[in-house]
Amino acid sequence: MAILQFREALRAAMTEEMLRDDRVFLMGEEVAEYNGAYKVSEGMLEQFGPKRIIDTPISENGFCGLGVGAAMSGLRPIIEFMTFNFSFVAIDQIINNAAKIRYMSGGQFSVPIVFRGANGAAGQLAATHNTSTESIYSTIPGLIVIAPSNPDDAKGLLKSAIRNDNPVIFLESEVMFGMKGEVSDEPDYLIPIGKARIAKEGTDVTIVAHSKSYHIAMRVAERLDAQGYSAEVIDPRTIRPLDIDTIVESIKKTNRCVIIDESNPYASISSEITFQIQDRAFDYLDAPIKRITAKDVPAPYAKNLIEYYMPQEEDAYRACLSVMYAK
Amino acid sequence: MAIAVEMPKMSDTMEEGVLAAWLKEEGQPIAAGDVVAQVETDKATMDLEVYDDGVLLKRVIGEGDAVPIGGLIAILGKEGEDISAILAKYQGGGAAPAPAAAPAAVEEAPAAVAEAPAAAPAASDDSRVKASPLARKLAADHGVNLAGLAGSGPEGRIVKRDVEAAMGGASAPAAASAPAPAAAPAPAETPRPAVQAPAAPVTVPGGTYDAVRISQMRKTIARRLAESKFTNPHFYLTADIDMSEAVAFRGKLNEKAEANGLAKVSFNDLVTKACALGLRQHPWVNASWMEAEGEIRLHHDVHVAIAVAIEDGLVTPVIRNADRKGLSQLAAETRSLAERARNRELQPEDWSGSTFSTSNLGMFGIDEFTAIINPPNACILAIGSIRDVPVVKNGVVVPGKQMKVTLSCDHRVVDGATGAEFLKTVRGYLEDPVTMLL
Numbered sequence: 001m002a003i004l005q006f007r008e009a010l011r012a013a014m015t016e017e018m019l020r021d022d023r024v025f026l027m028g029e030e031v032a033e034y035n036g037a038y039k040v041s042e043g044m045l046e047q048f049g050p051k052r053i054i055d056t057p058i059s060e061n062g063f064c065g066l067g068v069g070a071a072m073s074g075l076r077p078i079i080e081f082m083t084f085n086f087s088f089v090a091i092d093q094i095i096n097n098a099a100k101i102r103y104m105s106g107g108q109f110s111v112p113i114v115f116r117g118a119n120g121a122a123g124q125l126a127a128t129h130n131t132s133t134e135s136i137y138s139t140i141p142g143l144i145v146i147a148p149s150n151p152d153d154a155k156g157l158l159k160s161a162i163r164n165d166n167p168v169i170f171l172e173s174e175v176m177f178g179m180k181g182e183v184s185d186e187p188d189y190l191i192p193i194g195k196a197r198i199a200k201e202g203t204d205v206t207i208v209a210h211s212k213s214y215h216i217a218m219r220v221a222e223r224l225d226a227q228g229y230s231a232e233v234i235d236p237r238t239i240r241p242l243d244i245d246t247i248v249e250s251i252k253k254t255n256r257c258v259i260i261d262e263s264n265p266y267a268s269i270s271s272e273i274t275f276q277i278q279d280r281a282f283d284y285l286d287a288p289i290k291r292i293t294a295k296d297v298p299a300p301y302a303k304n305l306i307e308y309y310m311p312q313e314e315d316a317y318r319a320c321l322s323v324m325y326a327k
Numbered sequence: 328m329a330i331a332v333e334m335p336k337m338s339d340t341m342e343e344g345v346l347a348a349w350l351k352e353e354g355q356p357i358a359a360g361d362v363v364a365q366v367e368t369d370k371a372t373m374d375l376e377v378y379d380d381g382v383l384l385k386r387v388i389g390e391g392d393a394v395p396i397g398g399l400i401a402i403l404g405k406e407g408e409d410i411s412a413i414l415a416k417y418q419g420g421g422a423a424p425a426p427a428a429a430p431a432a433v434e435e436a437p438a439a440v441a442e443a444p445a446a447a448p449a450a451s452d453d454s455r456v457k458a459s460p461l462a463r464k465l466a467a468d469h470g471v472n473l474a475g476l477a478g479s480g481p482e483g484r485i486v487k488r489d490v491e492a493a494m495g496g497a498s499a500p501a502a503a504s505a506p507a508p509a510a511a512p513a514p515a516e517t518p519r520p521a522v523q524a525p526a527a528p529v530t531v532p533g534g535t536y537d538a539v540r541i542s543q544m545r546k547t548i549a550r551r552l553a554e555s556k557f558t559n560p561h562f563y564l565t566a567d568i569d570m571s572e573a574v575a576f577r578g579k580l581n582e583k584a585e586a587n588g589l590a591k592v593s594f595n596d597l598v599t600k601a602c603a604l605g606l607r608q609h610p611w612v613n614a615s616w617m618e619a620e621g622e623i624r625l626h627h628d629v630h631v632a633i634a635v636a637i638e639d640g641l642v643t644p645v646i647r648n649a650d651r652k653g654l655s656q657l658a659a660e661t662r663s664l665a666e667r668a669r670n671r672e673l674q675p676e677d678w679s680g681s682t683f684s685t686s687n688l689g690m691f692g693i694d695e696f697t698a699i700i701n702p703p704n705a706c707i708l709a710i711g712s713i714r715d716v717p718v719v720k721n722g723v724v725v726p727g728k729q730m731k732v733t734l735s736c737d738h739r740v741v742d743g744a745t746g747a748e749f750l751k752t753v754r755g756y757l758e759d760p761v762t763m764l765l
Contacts, residue, residue, distance in 0.1 A: 255461050255487060283464040286487040287480070314621075325480050325488070 002185050007040045007177040009151035010116075013158035014041070014078060016187075018048055021076065024162055025052040027063055028080030028117075037082045038118065038177045064090035064115070068097045071113040076162060081117030084133045084171065098167040099142030110165045116158070119147065119171035120212065120262055121299055124306055130299035132263040134210075135272075137169045138240040144193060145239040147171040149214035151181040153237055156191030164193060171239075173212055196243035198250070202232035205320050206250040208273055209260035210236050213311055216292075217260050220316045229324060239269060244276045251277055255286035256323040260316050265293040287323040292316045329404030330379050331413050334366070334394045338675045340551075341368045343395040345543055351383050357403060364400070369547035370642060370678060372671045375400070382406050387414070391540065458485035465490045544640040555702045559616070560738040563697050566750045569758050570713050570728040573597055576760040580654065590659035595633075595687050598710055598732070599657055600763055601756035603629045603649035606683055609749040613682045615703035616739045623740055624703075632681030632701060633661060635668040642668045643701055645681045654763075685710060695731035705740040706749075709733040730757075 004012065018024045025048075026041060032055040035042040045053040056063040060081065067077040081087050087094060098111050121130040138145040144166055148154040154172070161168040199214065200221050209217035214235045221231035232250050236242055251257050257277060261270040270291035277289060292311045300306050334344045345367040351357060362374040363383065381403035388400055399417035402410045456473045458466070462485045466473045471493045478485035541549075573594065581591045606613040610625040617624055629650040632643040644664035646657060667673050684701040689712035698709040711731040718727030732753070736746040756763050 282460045284461055286459045286461040325486055 001182045003180055004151050004155075004183040005177065006151045006154055006172070006179045006181070007036075007038060007042075009155040009181075009183045010040050010158055010172065011042065011044065012183070013155045013162070015044065015047065017159055017162040018044075018052060021162075022052075023074065024076045024078065025054065025070075026078045026080060027054040027056055027067060029056055029058060029082050031055060031080050036080070038174065040080070040172075040177065060086050060090035061093060064093035065097065067113050067115075068093055068101070068111060071098075071111045071167075072101065072109045076112045078114045078116060078162065081115065083122075083129060083174070084117055084119040084169075085129050085131050087115065087117075087133065088131075094137070094143070094167070094169075095140050099140050102166070103142060111167045112165045114158070114161045114168045114170050116161075116170035117172060118174045118177075120173055121294065121306065121310060122174035124301055124303055125299070126301040127298035130306070132261075132294065133169075134171055134239045135263045135268040138269065138272075139267075142167065143240065144168040145171065146193065146237065147211040147239055148237055149176075149209075149211050149235050151179065152183045153191060153197070153235075155183050156189050157193065157237060159188075160190045160193050163190070168193075171211065176212060191237070194238045194241040194243055196234050196236045196238075196246040198232065198246065199235050200231065200233040202230035202254065204229045204231060204254055205256040205258060205324055206232045206234060206247065206254045207258050207260065207316070207320065208234050208236060208247055210239065210269075211262070213260040213262050216311060216313050216316055219313055220260075220320060223317055224320055227326075229320070229326065231320060236273075242273070242276070244273075244280065247273065247277065248281045251281045252284045255284055256320075257285075257289045258316060258319045258323060259289065259291040260311050261291060261293050262311050263293060265291065265296050268293060287325065290319040290323055292319055329384060329402050329408050329410050329413055330381060331399055331417065332363070332375075332377055332401040332403060334396050334398045334400055335375070336396045337366065337368045337373050338370050339679060340370070340547060341396065341543075343393050343398075343543070344368050345393045346388050346390055346400065347372050348390055349386055353383055353386055354406075355383050357381055357383050367543055369543040370675070371673050377401075377403060379403055384408060384410050385414075387417075393543075456485065457483055458490075459487065461487050462490045465494070469494050542639060544642075548640060551702060552699045556699050559700050559702070561697075561700060561735050562738055562743065562746075563733050563735055564743070564746045564750055565695060565731060565733045566754055568730045568732060568754050569718070570594070570730045573757050573760050574713070574728050584655055584658075589655040590662060592654045592658045593661075594689070594713060594730075595685075595710065596654055596658045596661060597757060597760060597763075598687070598708070598753075599631055599633065599646060599649055599661065599685060600652075600654055601753045601760075602683060602685060602708060603631055603646075603652075604756060604763060605749050605752040606631075607650045608752055609745065611745050612706050612736075612741055612749045614705045614740050615682070616705065616737055617703065626682040628682065630680050630682045632678070632684040632704070633664070634684065634686040634698075634701075635665045637669050637671070642673060642678055643681065643684055644668055644673055644677045645679070647680070683707070689713065689730070695733055697733050698735050700735050700737055705737045706746065707735045708753075709735065 014026060026044065030037045031041045032045040032050060032053045041053060064079055067079045070077050094115060098113055101109050101111055120132040134145055134147055137143050144164065146157050146161060146168060148157050158170060161170050199218065207217040207221060217233045221233050224231045232254055234247055234250055259270040259273055261268060263269055270293055274289045274291065292315045294311060295309045299309055337344065347365040347367040349364050351363045357363060357377055358380050359378050360376055363377055364375045365372050366375045382405065383401060384404045385402045387402065388394055394400060402413055404410065457478060458473050465487065471490055473485055476485050476489050476493055479489050480486040577592055577594065577597065584591050606629045613626050613629055615624045628648055630645050630647045631649040632645045634641055634643050646660055649657060664677060681704060684704050684707040686698045686707060687710040688696055689710055692712055694714065695711040696709050698707045700707050709732065713728050713730045716727055716729050717724045718729065734746050734750055
């Protein structure tokens with residue numbers, strides 16, 4: 001086990017996969033000469049050369065389309081978005097081409113491509129640079145959506161994503177790139193896509209949270225433990241396909257669920273998880289499912305407002321108490 | 328298309344409304360904007376306007392019936408139009424029309440064990456058994472009758488722990504010996520009391536009584552004041568105020584007021600003014616404990632509510648920015664609000680947003696009393712009568728005019744010294760009323 005930063009875990013995954021398979025290449029803004037806007041690809045240009053670590057102009061729609069074409073022609077591109085907010089100018093390539101060509105060609109083409117980069121809010125970046133995109137992309141059949149919460153999952157899941165023959169949206173976070181954690185150094189460390197992780201076992205309430213929200217969930221669980229309640233924390237890790245079985249099994253045990261999700265609330269991941277739970281575990285629910293999300297407005301700029309906009313630990317803690325009918 | 332007329336939300340605190348009187352007959356043509364009925368809310372009796380043209384096809388509820396917000400009151404449409412779809416749509420909800428359904432449900436219940444009460448959503452608003460899905464399943468699996476349980480969740484929802492408690496008690500042996508249904512009939516059915524009983528004399532062994540329907544206003548008084556008294560830690564500070572200067576001051580003031588055609592000032596108006604000025608200087612008294620928000624609010628404005636007794640209850644209309652109003656204006660506004668309160672003409676904005684309250688029973692000869700805080704205020708002042716009593720001034724017994732006031736304080740916001748300093752300020756104004764004009 002090595003202690004790696006989140007960015008180093010991502011780099012290790014890409015490097016290992018590029019050494020293993022020469023069809024894999026990385027393309028995006030600043031990934032080569034500048035070593036990555038967030039230093040994820042530091043040193044990779046030197047190691048793999050300019051044919052496999054490719055700087056692009058500021059032209060997401062262009063280089064995403066190029067990536068889709070390369071994938072259809074037998075290569076395995078990794079496309080880095082400086083942030084997923086910029087993926088919106090390339091969304092036709094992602095939604096209409098990457099996600100649908102396998103279906104529309106009757107399986108004659110597959111599109112083994114990974115779109116990766118920072119997702120969600122990262123402080124005072126204002127409305128257009130703070131969007132959580134997981135609910136937008138996971139509504140599209142044909143896309144796999146992954147959002148790891150820690151370096152170990154980041155490495156194991158990115159390697160699986162690169163080896164997958166379907167397009168994958170791989171969501172990272174500016175504020176997590178520096179986060180350190182133990183990472184497996186098994187040579188072929190693959191975490192299966194579509195498998196949730198029970199981060200903490202408990203009996204009284206299930207908290208479901210991915211990416212940054214997972215860390216709020218763990219703090220809430222600690223506080224609940226101190227109060228004599230036992231919270232189970234589940235990190236879905238893959239947003240689509242969702243490991244609903246693990247969540248439902250947990251709810252059969254705890255009978256209560258709180259979801260923390262930094263997406264905007266309307267038609268979001270939390271809405272979908274809530275639907276699936278009531279569909280499959282209605283008779284096991286002892287309380288309405290609660291969710292803590294970003295507020296239903298464009299992300300504000302002011303420091304106090306963006307902090308308020310984000311899911312609050314205190315709200316999540318209270319939501320857990322309320323579904324347990326405690327207090 | 329027939330149009331449903333639903334119970335509107337007429338005040339912030341309203342949860343249901345009672346149809347006080349129908350003003351239109353079935354079959355009568357109606358124009359948008361017509362008042363078709365009067366609705367009694369927790370605060371006032373208000374006109375129910377409709378927003379569409381048509382014929383009043385059906386008066387779904389009778390006078391005196393209560394329906395929750397959103398419940399069906401009436402149906403408008405074209406003459407002869409089929410309204411069964413609308414009636415069916417609302418049937419399951421809160422506004423089922425026939426009170427007769429209730430006894431029937433009670434008789435059926437023992438036959439089909441736990442599910443029966445839920446399947447028959449009976450007449451009045453809250454008689455549906457509310458239980459979590461898990462509680463229902465547990466109850467069905469173990470032959471526990473949900474109708475017999477008291478729910479400990481919000482709004483009386485029966486949750487897992489309630490069913491488990493019931494299982495731990497009565498039904499444990501049932502699992503071992505008899506099949507589940509046997510457990511049900513015996514302890515099950517004490518018929519639920521009819522909350523909405525009409526006011527008719529009832530004879531019971533040992534005497535008779537009148538059963539009076541609990542009005543919306545009484546329900547609100549019960550809910551808010553019980554909540555206040557049981558959750559706000561009240562403490563009380565009483566001061567005996569020398570009102571001799573105030574009596575003289577008021578005499579002079581009213582001579583001038585009368586000469587200028589202005590409203591005459593009462594002692595209560597003087598107290599309102601003294602409190603309003605005092606609140607300006609003591610922001611922690613002009614405050615609110617906001618539990619859910621996790622904060623204490625120190626209000627920038629001084630809005631004084633005045634308790635007004637009306638037939639079968641009381642309301643608390645608010646004098647806004649009382650600290651900035653002259654005595655004559657305070658007097659006129661108070662008179663007008665009290666008058667409108669007695670005529671049940673107050674609108675929601677007349678009674679919302681207070682930051683402090685007063686209650687005066689001096690006119691009934693009450694020397695002193697304690698009042699329950701009107702949430703979310705932090706304090707309320709209870710005002711007693713002005714008494715002619717001997718007082719000692721400069722070592723000599725002289726005739727005095729004394730008035731006792733008692734400040735009820737919410738100790739979560741106001742401490743003893745804070746409340747006492749506020750009362751000292753109020754007393755200072757009343758004992759030397761000219762200072763209120765400074």
